Amino acid sequence: MSDANEQENIILDALERFLTTEVEPFVHDLESKDEYPHEIVEKMKEMGLFGCIIKEEYGGLGLSTTTYAKIVIRITRSWMSLSGIINSHLIMASAVQRHGTEAQKKKYLPRFATGELRGGVGLTEPDCGTDLQAVRTTARREGDHYVVNGTKTWITNSMYGNCLALLVKTDTSAEPRHRGMSLFIAEKGEGFIVARKLEKLGYRGIDTCELVFQDYKVPADCLISGKEGRGLQQILSGLELGRINVAARGVGVAQAARDLAVAYSQVRKTFGKPICEHQAVQMMLAEMAIRAESGRLLTEAAAAAYDSGERCDMEAGMAKYAATEAAQSNAIDCMRVHGAYGYSKEYDVERLYRDAPLLVMGEGTNELQRIIIAKQLVERNPA
Ligand SMILES: Cc1cc2nc3c(=O)[nH]c(=O)nc-3n(C[C@H](O)[C@H](O)[C@H](O)COP(=O)(O)OP(=O)(O)OC[C@H]3O[C@@H](n4cnc5c(N)ncnc54)[C@H](O)[C@@H]3O)c2cc1C
Numbered sequence: 001m002s003d004a005n006e007q008e009n010i011i012l013d014a015l016e017r018f019l020t021t022e023v024e025p026f027v028h029d030l031e032s033k034d035e036y037p038h039e040i041v042e043k044m045k046e047m048g049l050f051g052c053i054i055k056e057e058y059g060g061l062g063l064s065t066t067t068y069a070k071i072v073i074r075i076t077r078s079w080m081s082l083s084g085i086i087n088s089h090l091i092m093a094s095a096v097q098r099h100g101t102e103a104q105k106k107k108y109l110p111r112f113a114t115g116e117l118r119g120g121v122g123l124t125e126p127d128c129g130t131d132l133q134a135v136r137t138t139a140r141r142e143g144d145h146y147v148v149n150g151t152k153t154w155i156t157n158s159m160y161g162n163c164l165a166l167l168v169k170t171d172t173s174a175e176p177r178h179r180g181m182s183l184f185i186a187e188k189g190e191g192f193i194v195a196r197k198l199e200k201l202g203y204r205g206i207d208t209c210e211l212v213f214q215d216y217k218v219p220a221d222c223l224i225s226g227k228e229g230r231g232l233q234q235i236l237s238g239l240e241l242g243r244i245n246v247a248a249r250g251v252g253v254a255q256a257a258r259d260l261a262v263a264y265s266q267v268r269k270t271f272g273k274p275i276c277e278h279q280a281v282q283m284m285l286a287e288m289a290i291r292a293e294s295g296r297l298l299t300e301a302a303a304a305a306y307d308s309g310e311r312c313d314m315e316a317g318m319a320k321y322a323a324t325e326a327a328q329s330n331a332i333d334c335m336r337v338h339g340a341y342g343y344s345k346e347y348d349v350e351r352l353y354r355d356a357p358l359l360v361m362g363e364g365t366n367e368l369q370r371i372i373i374a375k376q377l378v379e380r381n382p383a
Pocket residue numbers: 088120121122123124127128129130131153154155156157200203208358361362363364365366367368371
């Protein structure tokens with residue numbers, strides 16, 4: 001067994017023990033109260049999960065994206081919200097790791113790796129999500145810092161985290177618009193205001209907030225790469241990783257729904273036999289298994305492409321689309337298999353049903369994914 005495989009097995013075994021003993025017994029209570037899992041997060045820090053894909057030279061575990069995807073699948077099978085706590089943090093860390101200056105890497109990556117700095121991604125605004133070039137938050141240079149004004153919304157990890165990869169306009173008149181966009185490492189401080197926590201259908205327990213920036217000063221040396229006008233590309237390259245993460249979450253939800261349905265269908269009896277012996281239920285179980293497995297294989301392929309350094313927006317888009325649609329369909333089928341019990345607040349089935357739709361829209365909606373896939377298909381196969 002290679003060292004990398006051995007390390008992966010050790011981490012996945014430790015994660016399995018942690019999730020079954022220290023997470024699963026508490027999920028129902030935390031989720032229904034929409035309570036942030038502070039104690040669990042502290043243990044995740046101790047396990048090194050906040051630095052799992054940060055290079056070892058900067059204090060991280062240096063794991064591959066392939067192993068990271070397996071970690072996310074396993075965490076999500078227990079509780080999707082927990083994977084969200086490390087996901088946007090690691091997108092921010094990887095933007096610094098890929099595009100930051102050496103001084104930025106040395107200053108921030110070790111603090112990201114321990115979880116002392118807990119990051120997020122600040123892109124979406126009240127008037128724009130998919131069309132990121134329409135952001136209105138501005139950063140105006142004044143001496144050795146920039147002054148930021150604007151509003152961001154739906155920003156995950158922004159109440160209990162302490163910094164954001166913040167996408168702004170440094171030149172509002174630039175054409176094309178992305179040339180005027182820049183990305184900052186924005187630590188909380190005066191003028192960085194968490195206006196309110198948003199109430200959500202699912203994905204509860206984790207903090208998603210609306211933010212206001214009022215003359216918020218960010219030092220000029222927090223401009224990622226030190227150059228203006230590159231922010232959109234810098235964050236989009238991180239979104240490939242984000243999409244692989246969301247795909248992995250989709251696989252986790254799809255597998256959890258499949259497993260609950262398979263188990264329940266063997267104990268619930270109607271007309272004198274377990275419902276798994278009724279052909280209509282068998283059709284659903286088989287389709288759930290196929291969807292979960294297809295999503296997993298595409299996610300592993302996208303993670304492998306990302307690890308090899310290849311351009312992988314098409315692969316990540318396919319994985320994200322297939323796995324998250326699998327999650328949504330499996331969550332509904334799982335509820336059908338459970339009948340009324342699936343509709344009960346006492347069981348996990350309805351949580352999967354509420355969590356799954358976020359995956360279809362987060363990190364680029366599934367409509368956008370299909371557009372990216374089609375464009376890449378044409379670009380890679382010129383007539
Ligand atoms: C729980 C939650 C957490 C989130 N966390 C974060 C976060 O941490 N950071 C962050 O920055 N954002 C976050 N978001 C925001 C998320 O990334 C956006 O919701 C998403 O990008 C979609 O943007 P939108 O909601 O503005 O939809 P819109 O862009 O308004 O799209 C609306 C509809 O139009 C479709 N559409 C748009 N453009 C096109 C097109 N060109 N062709 C075809 N169809 C199109 C979309 O697919 C969608 O169906 C979060 C959202 C949620 C719900």
